[in-house]
Amino acid sequence: MTSSLPLAAVLLAGGASRRMGRDKATLPFDGPNGPTTLVERMVSIVSRRCDPVFVIAAPGQALPELRASVLRDEVRGVGPLLATGRGLRAAADAGFSHAFVCAVDMPELTTEVIETLAGPAQRLGADIVLPWDGRDHYLAGVYRTALHPVIDDLVAAGARSMRALVDAVDTQRIVMPEQAALTNVNTEADLAAIVPPRLH
Template sequence: MSSSLAGVVLAGGASRRMGRDKATAVYAGPAGSRTMVEHVVAAVTQRCDPVFVIAAPGQTLPQLPATVLRDEVRGVGPLLAAGRGLRAAAEAGCERAFVCAVDMPLMTAELIDELAAHDGAEIVVPWDGRDHFLAGIYRTELWERVDELVAAGRRSMRALTDEVQTQRVVMAPSAALTNVNTAEQLV
């Protein structure tokens, strides 16, 4: 396990398509039935230390082997939450962090390994026909750039990836990159 790679799991999203909190939705995956946040944190903790889960204000989460940080404001998008996690990772002494969404219960440690092997860019994301901004390796120092973008009213991850050196790693379609967005996809 590399001590210079932190993990940041974004768990506080509004989950409009799901119609409920995704983090605590139970997913019946190969590792058994447990919440999506438990599935994702289990994979991330195999390769990352420390691990930070960014949750919404008042959001209830199960006990996790991670540090839970709270968004100060609900519903402002993933960029602010990612910046908060990157700042915490930088303060913990990590140079890079794997940043992912909570709705990827099939995500694997091998995916993290594959992306972490690329070290020449500020951001490394998988590409399988589309960019997966919420399943990438980010330089933790980018938290300052995130703060600037958010202050300018920009809230999407693309706002950051468009402004810094981003490497796209071409990958075959993989279950590890699957996002669960609806209640029907939970089983």
């Protein structure tokens, strides 16, 4: 079932990627339409359901030309919470009540996952709707854009993790099976193991 809920997307691309040992966003990815990068792959996926797309990048981070609005973190290494707040604020300013927030390292994400979360987000009025497959996927959820002041307060109090936000507001979890669409690529081996998927 599809949802009529308009969604922006907030794509977090500026993480330190310590396990990968290099910037994940520009990792080469052999996509279904030929060679690309992880960030281009992710923009192509989320833009099929979400418009506009806001990519949150680190200061000075080199990115390819993207069909998205690129916003820069002011400082490096402060975690995903601050970047999420920046993206939610931009989405709110663009007139959207909800945004799909995701990490740059999920190249097998599908629009079906986004749609599965959009329906409950529209019906339940929750602040956050997350997929749950035995664990929370904080960076693959639908967030109310009005949460950005809450994030500002949490960051000011020293919080850095997404869990701090999730625990502070009305969060609903949608049970899903374990699946490739919710898998993060953390190493070169993870990336090499992916069979180039079709866009759904």
